[in-house]
Amino acid sequence: MTKAVRGMIHKPLELVEDNFKKPTGFAGRLIGHLMTVQHRTLTDWTIERMGIGATDEILDVGCGSGMAVELMAARARRGTVTGLDYSPEMVTLATRRNRAAVRAGRVRVLRGDAMALPFPDASFDHVSAIETFYFWPDAMNGLAQAHRVLRPGGQMVVTLEMSREASGTPSLVQRYFGRRFTERSAREGLRIVSGADLTGMLTRAGFRDAAFIAEPTRSLGWVCATARK
Ligand SMILES: C[S@@+](CC[C@H](N)C(=O)[O-])C[C@H]1O[C@@H](n2cnc3c(N)ncnc32)[C@H](O)[C@@H]1O
Structure with a gap:
């Protein structure tokens, strides 16, 4: 076995x-x-908040199997999307999923660490981090890295489906599974934050106009924070 x-x-x-x-x-x-499959609606919800323009250059940190990369590339039709993940398996899956766009030079998928982004300063118009922020060993360093690679006026977006925003009227998932799962995850060392925690961290990392929205009854408390360099 x-x-x-x-x-x-x-x-x-x-x-x-x-x-x-x-x-x-x-x-x-x-x-x-x-x-x-699980992150599709969460990813659509995030992308709606990004205001992606046709020529934008986007970095998706912790891109996993590359679904967000694909959806973003459909909006940045004359721009580029870079997916980055430290898992070689995810780099392979995300490259395969986006193979036509990779061949066309509109998408690239790289192996790399959110803690040391392998890009020059001021390279992107948007940096997204969907369902990955919990795992970063040094959150402030990750945000500082994102800030560094964004162009002035560029946008950072951090989305999580498990947060301190989960509502007092829990969904079925939260009631029977979620609360215990969230607390267990926190004990295991995942960074479980509120929207205000996220905007505070973004501001401390040098971003301006940090704001968040939440969907407290979705999954384990969806939260999406955005900010500008
Ligand atoms: C829960 S998955 C989410 C994947 C994708 N963003 C999605 O929403 O489906 C978290 C991903 O973040 C990646 N990841 C975690 N920490 C990372 C780091 N420090 N640098 C790069 N990737 C990281 C993992 O390898 C994994 O693919």
Whole structure:
């Protein structure tokens, strides 16, 4: 029996958690595909807030299997989208998903770390971080990196589906599963924040006009924070 199959049988929750943080091997590829389905509406909700222009240059940090990259590239028709992830499996999946746009030079997918973005200063009009901020070992460094690679006036967006914004009238998921899951995740070291936490951190990282919106009854408390360089 492979390690992945043993994990699925004996510790399914731990396997999912580990592979959300860094998708690895067979289980990582499987979870990468599942994330594409699970995060679709959250990603659409995020992209609606980005005001992407046809010629914009966009960086999606922690791009996973590349679904957001694909959706953003459809809007930045004459621009470029760069997906970056530290998981080689996700770089492969995201490259495959976007293969036509990669061939056309409109998309590139790179292996790299949010903690040390491999781009010159002032390279992008938008930097997005969807469902990845929990895992960054040094959040302020990650935000400073994003700030550095944005052009003046460029936009940062951080979206999470699990936050301190989850409502007092919980959804079915929150009631039967979510609250315990959120607290467990916090104990495991994930960064579980409120919208105000996010805007405070963005402001401390040097951004202006930080604001957030939340959908407290969606999933485990959707939150999307935006700010400008
Ligand atoms: C839960 S997945 C979300 C993927 C995708 N953004 C989505 O919404 O479907 C988190 C992703 O962030 C990546 N990630 C986590 N920490 C990272 C870091 N420090 N640098 C680059 N990628 C990171 C993981 O490899 C994983 O693909």
